[in-house]
Amino acid sequence: MSADLAPALNNKGLPESIKSESNKSAGLEGIGNDYKYGFSDKEDYIFKSGRGLTREIVEKISAMKNEPEWMLKFRLRALDIFNKKPMPTWGNCGLLNDIDFENIFYYIKPSQKQETDWDEVPEGIKNTFDRLGIPEAERKFLAGVTAQYESEVVYHSIREDLEKQGVLFLDMDSGLRLHEDIVREHFATVIPAADNKFSALNSAVWSGGSFIWVPPGVKIEIPLQAYFRINAENMGQFERTLIIAEPGSFVHYIEGCTAPTYSTDSLHSAVVELIAKPGAHIRYTTIQNWSKNVYNLVTKRAVAHEDAKVEWVDGNLGSKLTMKYPAIYLLGERAHGEVLSIAFAGEDQHQDAGAKIIHAAKNTTSMIISKSICKNGGRTSYRGLIKVYPKATGVKSSVKCDALLLDDKSRSDTYPTMEIDEKDVNIEHEATVSKVGEEQLFYLMSRGLNQDEATAMIVNGFFEPFTKELPLEYAVELNRLIQLEMEGSVG
Amino acid sequence: MTSPNTNNSSGSNSDLSAIPLLEIVDLHVNVEDKEILKGVNLTIRAGEIHAIMGRNGSGKSTLSYALMGHPRYKVTSGKMLYKGQEISEMSPDQRAKLGLALAFQYPVSIPGVSVSNFLRKTVNAVRGRDIPVKEFRLELKALMAKLGVKDEFLSRYVNDGFSGGEKKRLEILQLSMLNPSLAILDETDSGLDIDALKTVSEGVNALSKADTAILLITHYQRMLNYVQPQFVHVFQDGKIVASGGSELALELEDRGYEWVTSEMQETPGTGPNAKTSSSNASPSPAVVGAK
Numbered sequence: 001m002s003a004d005l006a007p008a009l010n011n012k013g014l015p016e017s018i019k020s021e022s023n024k025s026a027g028l029e030g031i032g033n034d035y036k037y038g039f040s041d042k043e044d045y046i047f048k049s050g051r052g053l054t055r056e057i058v059e060k061i062s063a064m065k066n067e068p069e070w071m072l073k074f075r076l077r078a079l080d081i082f083n084k085k086p087m088p089t090w091g092n093c094g095l096l097n098d099i100d101f102e103n104i105f106y107y108i109k110p111s112q113k114q115e116t117d118w119d120e121v122p123e124g125i126k127n128t129f130d131r132l133g134i135p136e137a138e139r140k141f142l143a144g145v146t147a148q149y150e151s152e153v154v155y156h157s158i159r160e161d162l163e164k165q166g167v168l169f170l171d172m173d174s175g176l177r178l179h180e181d182i183v184r185e186h187f188a189t190v191i192p193a194a195d196n197k198f199s200a201l202n203s204a205v206w207s208g209g210s211f212i213w214v215p216p217g218v219k220i221e222i223p224l225q226a227y228f229r230i231n232a233e234n235m236g237q238f239e240r241t242l243i244i245a246e247p248g249s250f251v252h253y254i255e256g257c258t259a260p261t262y263s264t265d266s267l268h269s270a271v272v273e274l275i276a277k278p279g280a281h282i283r284y285t286t287i288q289n290w291s292k293n294v295y296n297l298v299t300k301r302a303v304a305h306e307d308a309k310v311e312w313v314d315g316n317l318g319s320k321l322t323m324k325y326p327a328i329y330l331l332g333e334r335a336h337g338e339v340l341s342i343a344f345a346g347e348d349q350h351q352d353a354g355a356k357i358i359h360a361a362k363n364t365t366s367m368i369i370s371k372s373i374c375k376n377g378g379r380t381s382y383r384g385l386i387k388v389y390p391k392a393t394g395v396k397s398s399v400k401c402d403a404l405l406l407d408d409k410s411r412s413d414t415y416p417t418m419e420i421d422e423k424d425v426n427i428e429h430e431a432t433v434s435k436v437g438e439e440q441l442f443y444l445m446s447r448g449l450n451q452d453e454a455t456a457m458i459v460n461g462f463f464e465p466f467t468k469e470l471p472l473e474y475a476v477e478l479n480r481l482i483q484l485e486m487e488g489s490v491g
Numbered sequence: 492m493t494s495p496n497t498n499n500s501s502g503s504n505s506d507l508s509a510i511p512l513l514e515i516v517d518l519h520v521n522v523e524d525k526e527i528l529k530g531v532n533l534t535i536r537a538g539e540i541h542a543i544m545g546r547n548g549s550g551k552s553t554l555s556y557a558l559m560g561h562p563r564y565k566v567t568s569g570k571m572l573y574k575g576q577e578i579s580e581m582s583p584d585q586r587a588k589l590g591l592a593l594a595f596q597y598p599v600s601i602p603g604v605s606v607s608n609f610l611r612k613t614v615n616a617v618r619g620r621d622i623p624v625k626e627f628r629l630e631l632k633a634l635m636a637k638l639g640v641k642d643e644f645l646s647r648y649v650n651d652g653f654s655g656g657e658k659k660r661l662e663i664l665q666l667s668m669l670n671p672s673l674a675i676l677d678e679t680d681s682g683l684d685i686d687a688l689k690t691v692s693e694g695v696n697a698l699s700k701a702d703t704a705i706l707l708i709t710h711y712q713r714m715l716n717y718v719q720p721q722f723v724h725v726f727q728d729g730k731i732v733a734s735g736g737s738e739l740a741l742e743l744e745d746r747g748y749e750w751v752t753s754e755m756q757e758t759p760g761t762g763p764n765a766k767t768s769s770s771n772a773s774p775s776p777a778v779v780g781a782k
Contacts, residue, residue, distance in 0.1 A: 438562065439599045445583035446559045446593055447609075447665065448616035454584075457612065461603030461648070 035318075037132065038261030038291050041124045041231050045150070047109040051234070052102040055079065058204050061107050065173055065207070068180060078193035078203030085197040088323075091383075092350050095321045099295060104236040104267055106205045108150035114171065115155050125149050132258060134227050141473055142254075144169045144224040148239060150231060151207040162220060168213040169224055172240045175211025182213055186244055190273035190301050190329075199299045202238045202271040209239030209270065214249040214280075223252040223285070223471060230259035230266050230294065241272040245280035245308075252283040254474070258318070261291040265320065268294055274302035274310060278332060281309040287474060289481070290318035292348055298324045306332030306361075313469050314341040316351050317481060325383060327356035330364035337366040342466045345378030345410070346485065354383035354415075359425075363394040368401070369465055375406035375485075383415045386427060393424040403433045404462050406455070456486040510575050511536050512673055512704050513558075518569035520557045527553040529729035530569070535673065535704045542707040542715055542740060545726030546748050551708045552596060553729075555677045558706075559593040560586050573673070587617050590672030594662035594679050600650040606661065607631075607645040614668045634667045637697070639690045655682030663694040674698045675706045680714035692717030712744040725751045 047064065049057050058079050062072040087096055115121045118135045129135060129147050138145040144158035146169070153171035162169070168179060176183045193203035210226045230237050245251055259266060268290060276282045282302065290296055296319035302310040312326035328337030339355035351374075357366040372380035382401045403412035414431050436458055444454035460467070460479050467475045513535040520528035527550050535541055545551050557564045558571065560583040571578050578586055601609065610631065615621050622630075635644070640660055650658050659679055666674050676695060680688055695718050699705050707718060715723075715737065723739040724731045725748070733739065733751050743751065 437599065440601060442559075442561050442583060443595065443599050444601070444613070446587055447613035447669070448584050448587040449613060450582070450584045450616075453612070453616065457604055457609070458601060461601050464603030 035261060035291055037258035037289065039131070040233075040260035040262070041128055043232055044122070044124060045108055045110050045232075046112055047107070048232070049105055049107040051105060053079070053082075053104070053106055053201075053205070057106055061205060061207060064107075064109065065176075067176065070184065071176065074188065074193070075204050075206075078200050079205075081194050082197060082200035082204055085194075085200055087197060091323050091352050091381075092321055092379075095295075095350060096323075099265070099267065103264075104234055105232060106236050106238070107207060108232055108235060109152050110149045110231075111152070111154050114153055114174070116157055118155060121147075121155050125154055128229060128231070129155070129227070132227065132229070132256075137225070137473065141222060141471065142225045143220055143222045146171055146210055146226045148208045148226065148228045148237075150229075150235060151237065153208050158224075165218050166215040167218060167220060168211065170211045172209040172211045172242065173207065175213075175242070179211070179213065182244065183211065183242065186242060186273070186275055188273070190275065190303055191271050191299050195299060198269045198297045199271050202240060202269050202299070205236070206238045206240035206271065208237075209241040209272075210243070210253070210255075211241070212243040212251060212253065214243075214245045214251045216246040217248040218246075219250040220252070221250075223254045225254045225256070228255065228257040228268075230257075230268065230290075232266075233260075233262045234264055234266060235259075236267040236269070238268075239270045241270065242275075243273070243282060243284070244275045245277060245282050247277045248279045249277075250281040250283075252285065254285040254287070254471075256287045256289070258289050259291045259294050262293050264293065266294045268296050268298070268319075270298045270300075272298070272300040274300075276302065276304045276308035276310050276335075278306040278308060280305075281311075283311040283313065284326075285313040285315075285470065285474075287315045287470075287478065288318055288322065292318065292320050294319045296320075296322040296324065298322075300324060300326040301329070302327065302337070303329045303331050304335035304337055307334050308332060309336045309338075311338040311340065312355070313466070314339065314353070315466065315470075315478065316341070316343040316353055317485075318349075319351075320348065321350045321352065323352045325354045325356050325385075327358070328366065329358045329360060330366065331360050333361045333363050335361060335364045337364075339366075339368045339370075340466055340469055341370050342463050343370075343372040343380045344482075344485065345372070345374040345380045347376040347378060350379040350381070352381040352383060354381075354385075356385040357387070357397060359386075359388040359392045359395045359397065362392055364392065365396045367397070368399040370399075370401040371404075371463055371466060372402075372412060373404045373406065373459060373462065374410035374412055377407075377409040377411075379411045379413075381413045381415065382431075385417045385419070386429075387419040388422050388425050388427075390421045392422050395422065395425040395427075397426070398428040399430070400428075401431045402462070403431075404459070405433065405435050452486050456483045459486060511572075512574060513706075514570070514572040514575075516570040516572075518554075518557070518571060519567045520553055521565045521567050522553065522563055526567070527564075527729055528557065531729070531731060533724065533731060535706060537672070537702045537704055538700075539722065540699055540705045540707065540718065540720040541722045541724065542709060542720035543724050543726050543731075544709055544712070544740060544743055547710065549726040550729040551710075551726050552677055554726075555593055555675045555706075555708055558586075558675055559583055559591060584616070587669070587671075588619065592666050592669050592671035592674050594659075594666055594674065594676045596678040596681065598650050598658045598662055600648065600653070602648050602651050604649050605646055606649055609649045610645075610665065610668060613665070617669050631668065634664060634694075637690075638664055638667070638694050640664055656684065656687045659683055659691055660687070660694075663691050666698060667694055671698070672703050673706065674703070675708070677708045678710060679707070680709055680711065688714065689717060712740045715740045727751065 058075050111122050146153045147155040158169045191199050193200050274282050304310045310328050316322050337357050343351035343353050345351045355368045370382050374380045388395050441454050511534045515533040518531040566579045725733040
């Protein structure tokens with residue numbers, strides 16, 4: 001397998017007629033130009049830390065949250081680890097090393113308390129979420145919502161019937177305050193602070209995120225959603241999410257994220273831990289649509305016990321640089337893991353995404369489908385790991401990554417790693433890189449679609465295996481976003 | 492088997508023939524700097540069915556791609572007038588909106604796009620309005636029944652994993668929905684078994700109306716047993732080298748293409764530089780019946 005598949009492509013330029021056609025709509029070119037979430041609000045905060053990261057800031061965050069001693073110790077230990085750990089030496093090092101940790105605001109508290117009624121949320125923040133359509137989505141098709149603004153969750157709700165069944169759906173801070181035993185038992189057991197530099201950073205300064213506990217046998221049929229919004233320039237958002245599905249339960253959790261468009265960078269560095277106990281099923285869907293000045297460096301990992309199932313459905317449309325490789329540790333027999341992801345990179349964007357599956361038990365199965373599209377010089381990378389431990393017999397795994405390039409300026413790379421220490425396994429790997437075909441475009445255009453419409457149809461078709469896994473409302477929204485991105489895109 | 496257009500020759504249709512639907516004059520087309528079409532002349536009027544026959548590699552398919560506006564098929568000289576309007580510079584979608592449609596010899600697949608979604612988007616684009624879902628469904632179901640296309644077709648991805656016959660049926664289904672004023676059929680008969688050939692031919696005949704025309708490109712005579720052209724043209728080395736009525740197709744079937752080459756040299760009237768069009772060709776009154 002070649003690490004860089006791009007040169008294997010047919011490098012023929014696009015036909016002249018197509019080039020001239022797209023030049024006419026050059027004003028629409030470029031991902032992000034149509035970014036409709038790029039607005040920002042006036043800052044009116046209860047507390048905003050100074051720039052940069054110090055021991056005092058970590059202590060202040062913990063004190064303001066009135067945390068137990070063990071959490072403060074955990075944070076301070078993590079801060080030490082963060083300070084000692086070097087930056088990663090892989091991925092897009094150029095961009096990574098541009099991060100100025102001294103220039104970031106690590107903690108911003110936007111409002112005094114969390115509300116359960118949208119009308120009580122401070123006016124400016126409420127307007128933002130109205131513009132993002134969150135209250136409307138909640139009314140229409142969600143079982144519960146949390147909305148995080150900067151460092152804190154400002155709104156939270158859960159359907160009464162779920163609450164009665166004992167489902168816990170809170171922001172992480174409240175989870176720690178109200179259910180300390182459950183949190184202490186599970187917190188950082190899947191992703192220790194020392195896992196990587198950014199998990200250490202998150203562990204030191206985490207704030208907000210979701211805490212979900214689903215009692216044994218309870219199946220939550222409609223999704224829970226969290227929405228993350230960064231507003232301030234140079235903000236660092238470090239939410240922490242922990243989902244525990246007790247035996248035989250099911251939960252589908254969806255997160256969305258946006259930020260204003262600024263000329264300088266913000267940092268989003270979350271840690272997400274999922275624990276699927278025997279026979280439980282967790283589906284975690286992300287539609288990441290950060291503005292193009294956000295670094296999105298997220299550690300996501302799940303453990304799946306006997307007969308459990310975990311699915312990461314991961315959509316990456318926004319951000320400047322995303323580095324995210326949702327992982328699943330299949331610890332119990334017959335556990336199943338799936339990572340289904342799409343990435344879209346336009347000008348000045350690099351989506352370095354992928355998946356890791358660790359088969360640590362017999363008869364565990366996994367599937368990875370990764371689809372990426374780049375245009376206007378955008379870059380996508382697939383980075384994946386399949387690991388099978390010795391004696392994990394009967395393992396089945398299939399990996400399929402497809403990249404679609406919309407022009408010659410863009411780049412896509414594949415870095416698959418396989419560590420297979422058992423013979424009795426069935427592993428399939430397939431990778432393709434292709435260009436939007438001239439023949440496909442001609443076929444669709446001969447049926448009356450203009451070039452943008454034709455390209456959008458091909459792209460939507462390419463993403464279809466992903467889109468069909470989304471709730472209808474999200475699928476429609478995603479298709480619409482793609483349509484916008486495609487306007488005048490081929491050149 | 493009867494053809495509704497057998498008597499509908501250009502001579503008896505003077506109103507509609509005032510402006511030809513399609514007028515190709517001395518058309519030269521290059522593909523990647525190689526000249527493929529070397530001076531094609533062809534006039535098609537409303538109500539007519541024309542067949543272009545010729546060996547593989549004679550340039551037949553190039554003509555269909557050039558007419559539809561494939562970006563790699565470059566017109567170097569000559570004219571392509573559609574309803575009196577020059578179309579050489581138009582994009583394929585503009586041509587589709589003018590009423591041209593091509594049934595592809597090798598339709599490409601569009602993975603992830605369902606046939607129903609594809610048909611709705613393309614038909615709306617060509618008709619220039621959003622047809623209400625219910626109306627669209629009714630129209631589509633009626634045509635599918637005629638063409639022997641099953642319902643499950645609609646949820647499959649466009650041409651993805653289709654058999655040769657299924658692809659051709661989908662092409663004709665599309666053309667039937669698009670309702671073009673000029674339908675160009677590129678080797679539609681290839682890869683069809685005899686039953687499929689019959690139903691597809693019926694679909695093609697239904698496209699033929701007083702105000703529309705059909706240009707049938709084929710290698711074999713067999714489809715002409717079902718779709719009966721008034722005009723048959725023989726293509727060779729990027730040009731039309733002979734034109735005649737439907738009897739020409741039969742003659743080609745019997746005697747092969749070699750015969751035209753030798754004949755052509757003896758009859759300068761249909762030679763390489765002759766302007767070949769329906770007005771100077773002589774359609775045969777004889778009906779070519781199904782064998």
